[in-house]
Amino acid sequence: MFRNQYDTDVTTWSPAGRLFQVEYAMEAVKQGSAAIGLRSKTHAVLACVNKANSELSSHQRKIFKVDDHIGVAIAGLTADGRVLSRYMRSECINYGYTYESPLPIGRLVVQLADKAQVCTQRSWKRPYGVGLLVAGLDESGAHLYYNCPSGNYFEYQAFAIGSRSQAAKTYLERKFENFPDSSRDDLIKDALFAIRETLQGEKLTSSVCTVSVVGVGEAFNILGQKTVQALINEFEISGEEAPATVSAAEEAAGGDAAAADQGGAAAEEEAAPMDI
Amino acid sequence: MMRTSFAALIIASCILMRAFVKPSPLHTLEMDTLLTSEGDSQRTQYPYVTGTSVIGIKYKDGILMAADMGGSYGSTIRYKSVERIKQVGKHSLIGASGEISDFQEILKYLDELILHDNMWDDGNSLGPKEVHSYLTRVMYNRRNKFDPLWNSLVIGGVKNGHKYLGSVSMIGVNFEDDHIATGFGNHLARPLLREEWREDLSFEEGVKLLEKCMRNLLYRDRSAVNKIQIAKITEEGLTVSQPYSLKTFWIFSAFQNPTVGAEGSW
Numbered sequence: 001m002f003r004n005q006y007d008t009d010v011t012t013w014s015p016a017g018r019l020f021q022v023e024y025a026m027e028a029v030k031q032g033s034a035a036i037g038l039r040s041k042t043h044a045v046l047a048c049v050n051k052a053n054s055e056l057s058s059h060q061r062k063i064f065k066v067d068d069h070i071g072v073a074i075a076g077l078t079a080d081g082r083v084l085s086r087y088m089r090s091e092c093i094n095y096g097y098t099y100e101s102p103l104p105i106g107r108l109v110v111q112l113a114d115k116a117q118v119c120t121q122r123s124w125k126r127p128y129g130v131g132l133l134v135a136g137l138d139e140s141g142a143h144l145y146y147n148c149p150s151g152n153y154f155e156y157q158a159f160a161i162g163s164r165s166q167a168a169k170t171y172l173e174r175k176f177e178n179f180p181d182s183s184r185d186d187l188i189k190d191a192l193f194a195i196r197e198t199l200q201g202e203k204l205t206s207s208v209c210t211v212s213v214v215g216v217g218e219a220f221n222i223l224g225q226k227t228v229q230a231l232i233n234e235f236e237i238s239g240e241e242a243p244a245t246v247s248a249a250e251e252a253a254g255g256d257a258a259a260a261d262q263g264g265a266a267a268e269e270e271a272a273p274m275d276i
Numbered sequence: 277m278m279r280t281s282f283a284a285l286i287i288a289s290c291i292l293m294r295a296f297v298k299p300s301p302l303h304t305l306e307m308d309t310l311l312t313s314e315g316d317s318q319r320t321q322y323p324y325v326t327g328t329s330v331i332g333i334k335y336k337d338g339i340l341m342a343a344d345m346g347g348s349y350g351s352t353i354r355y356k357s358v359e360r361i362k363q364v365g366k367h368s369l370i371g372a373s374g375e376i377s378d379f380q381e382i383l384k385y386l387d388e389l390i391l392h393d394n395m396w397d398d399g400n401s402l403g404p405k406e407v408h409s410y411l412t413r414v415m416y417n418r419r420n421k422f423d424p425l426w427n428s429l430v431i432g433g434v435k436n437g438h439k440y441l442g443s444v445s446m447i448g449v450n451f452e453d454d455h456i457a458t459g460f461g462n463h464l465a466r467p468l469l470r471e472e473w474r475e476d477l478s479f480e481e482g483v484k485l486l487e488k489c490m491r492n493l494l495y496r497d498r499s500a501v502n503k504i505q506i507a508k509i510t511e512e513g514l515t516v517s518q519p520y521s522l523k524t525f526w527i528f529s530a531f532q533n534p535t536v537g538a539e540g541s542w
Contacts (some may be wrong), residue, residue: 100409104400
């Protein structure tokens, strides 16, 4: 899409009935590094690609635990994603305090979507530049939702967002019919395969990806690096030859907070800034 | 001579004037209005129309709850058709003792809560545990403002096979148990329940046990009336019985000649 005279304000419609600022915000999601999610009837898996800026830095946290029964993976402006994760955690805690019961994920994503919509209808705000894959449980089992900067939300059996996500989506489209009855471990295996698709030839190791699971009877947890590497070896998903990026960033295990100053601002350039 | 005494008089009168004109700095008129908001006193109230005990028990298939239909106005039994057990959503029952108008207020809050829950229309619903927790928050917050809802509530229900029975008091004390009673029921009914309650009571056994407790209350609680309702809630649904009376027995020999041992008494 090209610059035009209707894209300065989020509150300006174009003659074709589009809000360009909102659409630009969705572009920011496409620039972020890939995140994928898939679910069965009882479990949901979120996985994402983490690349560190340089060998000296740790990589950014892109998967957040929101509550024991809900987790979120983000793509896009990670700072916006952190803020929304904090909101989600707050909502879950408040609901749990009043009702002593977990907030159903379906209700949380609606609240999140309504919050995002507000930013598309105020001239002094801007849309959140982050897409969220929310995985969690409610009374009817496991669910996966995608929340857009536009304020829309959709439920998915499996989905992928971020850069090079189309490759993952193609893989998932081939396999998704089996997902509802998949076992937890098969679901994780499929997630790793999908992540490998987005790497497009690079070697899949546990230092470039993060995997998390939530399920009936299993609280949301992020799998440890060793566990993931063992799974990769077991399923022999490593793939083709290993280029330079066999990261020596072993110290970045767990990928905790303290992301080095990842330039959140300018979205120009070919090397997508959020592709970190 | 005259001048100094005159000066003393003026000084004395100034001091006296100050005593009448200005209140002491520790207690101003403004402080009184801060303690009460807008004039109506929000301090501890008194209950006016009250209901007496509610008893609840878990049984094999769900929860049974019993309460009489009396609303007392002090020592007068003023109203005899007060429904003190009501349905809350698909899964719960609430029974209340204490101030009837506060119970009606609570039912309004619950009505709104359930309405919003239903409006989500998403397959999720608030069960008895959630309702109990919500009411605990409401009761405790009111207590903190020194403006309690003067009730003891019993919440019972079944959801997804789990039976739940709990209680909240007017000061926010809450707990769950296999059998619950409020008011006089705590003293007169619970000892019976402790002896005779079992996990696998059938419906008939449960009703008999509740009737035994209610009869005991009828004999000994002056605010009890002989018109009771028993409500049952199971996974399938809820029924509140039609009001009925308990049979009572008064032909005790001690009542035949009451003054036999004490002439002149009644």
